Amino acid sequence: DAKTTQPPSMDCAEGRAANLPCNHSTISGNEYVYWYRQIHSQGPQYIIHGLKNNETNEMASLIITEDRKSSTLILPHATLRDTAVYYCIVRVPGGFYFGTGTSLTVIP
Amino acid sequence: SAVISQKPSRDICQRGTSLTIQCQVDSQVTMMFWYRQQPGQSLTLIATANQGSEATYESGFVIDKFPISRPNLTFSTLTVSNMSPEDSSIYLCSVRLAGNYEQYFGPGTRLTVT
Numbered sequence: 001d002a003k004t005t006q007p008p009s010m011d012c013a014e015g016r017a018a019n020l021p022c023n024h025s026t027i028s029g030n031e032y033v034y035w036y037r038q039i040h041s042q043g044p045q046y047i048i049h050g051l052k053n054n055e056t057n058e059m060a061s062l063i064i065t066e067d068r069k070s071s072t073l074i075l076p077h078a079t080l081r082d083t084a085v086y087y088c089i090v091r092v093p094g095g096f097y098f099g100t101g102t103s104l105t106v107i108p
Numbered sequence: 109s110a111v112i113s114q115k116p117s118r119d120i121c122q123r124g125t126s127l128t129i130q131c132q133v134d135s136q137v138t139m140m141f142w143y144r145q146q147p148g149q150s151l152t153l154i155a156t157a158n159q160g161s162e163a164t165y166e167s168g169f170v171i172d173k174f175p176i177s178r179p180n181l182t183f184s185t186l187t188v189s190n191m192s193p194e195d196s197s198i199y200l201c202s203v204r205l206a207g208n209y210e211q212y213f214g215p216g217t218r219l220t221v222t
Contacts, residue, residue, distance in 0.1 A: 034211075038151075046210045046212070091209075095211070096151075098152070099150060
């Protein structure tokens with residue numbers, strides 16, 4: 001299974017863009033990159049996913065490098081409610097394998 | 109999307125006893141999973157609940173300790189057997205819909221073993 005590496009924590013000022021990096025250098029050609037977040041004591045929430053092209057939805061943008069070995073989740077205008085642990089996951093058949101994630105703190 | 113409910117939402121149990129956690133989904137799903145999240149830790153996949161057959165367990169998890177049932181496409185149970193304080197965790201049910209790339213998570217069951 002492809003392994004992901006994320007920084008353990010990040011801070012972001014409220015209203016600014018939050019850029020969360022993820023390395024997945026062993027990703028194979030048919031594996032998708034997913035991002036989830038978990039707000040304290042709640043179940044993980046889906047944010048976005050992609051294969052090779054950049055993706056955008058109402059929550060975030062996902063930028064995947066051309067070699068697919070890394071990606072960046074962008075929250076364009078972070079709010080205090082975006083404070084959470086963000087998980088980058090490379091999908092394999094079956095359930096997701098969660099890494100340690102990045103704890104994002106949005107600062108007023 | 110899928111709406112997932114779990115029962116109980118939390119429980120406090122004595123060591124040596126067993127607890128069965130129920131997961132109910134509002135639509136038929138192809139895959140159901142059980143996760144554990146120990147205090148301050150990330151989520152760990154316990155097993156895939158297979159309808160009509162034995163669950164598929166991840167390394168480090170065994171059927172005797174975590175028996176799983178999945179009698180139909182919308183329901184599954186996870187039993188935590190012969191509990192010890194180390195089993196104190198949040199247990200989460202998760203599902204994937206046919207043709208859907210997302211995986212949805214239930215609210216979790218917070219278990220404390222004393």
